[in-house]
Amino acid sequence: MSLALPAPAPTARPPDTPDGLDLIGFARHAAARLREADAPLYKLLAREAARQNETLMMVAASSVADPSVLACSGTSLSNLTAEGYPGARYHAGCEVADEVERLAADRACSVFGAREAIVQPHSGSSANLAVITALLNPGDTLLGLDLDCGGHLTHGSPASLTGRYYNAKGYRVTPDGFLDYGQIRELALAHRPKLLVCGASAYPRTVDFARFREIADEANAFLLADISHIAGLVATGLHPSPIDHAHVTTTSTYKQLYGPRGGLILLGRDAHRPGPGRGSLAATLRRAVFPFTQGTPDLASIAAKARALDFVAGPGFAELAQRLAAGAQAIAERLAARGLRVVTGGTDTHMVLLDLRGTGLTGDIAEQALESCGIVVNRNRVPGDTTPARVTGGLRIGSNTLAARGMDRDEAAACADLVADVLEAVRPDEQSGHVLAPAVQARVRAAVAELCARYPLPAYAPRHRSGEGSAP
């Protein structure tokens, strides 16, 4: 039922802030209030900001958000309860929220050439769970890349509900680390999955989404493309796009989109075809996010996604994406030249996988040694790895944050040299297992400090602190 209302009176605005409250003043006031009200927590947060500025972040699953993205997360949108979708909420007070969410979805469609975008998933994992629960009934078969070959937990690992409540089958990479489309087709035809999943967490090479769709069609399966790691390369055309090949595409927003924690669901040419539920595929997926797997969306995070997507659409991003791809190639080349084994022999993305088996090192020892020098990477299984997930026989290295700091090929190669220097300086030790040569540690620490000072996190520098700095 609708209610006819009198026309609203114009709202009074504070004279000096034509668009509402002064957010710059608010942010400064909010941080000062935190420091005053909760010194221990403030100190931790300040320490973390310093740590990020002073270390070389080379975790492939991470990036660094522009301060304008972080600013969105700290606004009063976070106070809003807004179950439902724009124009169809279950709460009042959503006039602004609706506009923010529509803006985020429009930007996502524009950046990826998608027809529909669902911007509410709290994470990439939540996005995948929504898609899987929407398209499959419990017990149905899904086929994804095995976890130890670079797949993600939510692609059917037994450690995830996707491997517990569904009949999850896995395909594997070849011994040298490449996807084997012949094997994927054979498995798809043998198992007849309802859903074929492509995309990975630890795969450095191009994924042939068109080939995956051919296989999915032949096996009569839906195709989910998870581009969490390569979304920035896809957005800029440096990696082929799955949007019109896959029935559904998902991504996290904090990796290569340089955004907040969160996820996106994107649909291309199949968006409006009938879904397995009521209405179109897009309508089915929207219901799968809310109310099936999530409650109220995080509107502050959706605003931050909108901001990150505008950053991705902006003038500097194509250059950043090129720099991160070139940086990863330089890292792969330099590590190989230093005698280390690079899985697949190189990379087409931001990611380099290093196989440490045969060096006497495990992934966890290497990770610790590097961290003690200010280089942050993560241990990772490599194809054929039989070591436990906490140990691993490899490392995964990424160039997203190096590129955002403005580092080009040469600096990325210098970072790779530092990695190799550290790995070469770790020796077995009777008492403690392994030791890192103190002289090497001191030299690498100094080199890291110098690089971090020369290439500060973009727009995080003090001159931007008072709000007069320009966005990068």
Ligand SMILES: *Cc1c(COP(=O)(O)O)cnc(C)c1O
């Ligand atoms: C990181 C990742 C996810 C999960 O994203 P979260 O936002 O961390 O939940 C899903 N799929 C792939 C391939 C990923 O690499």
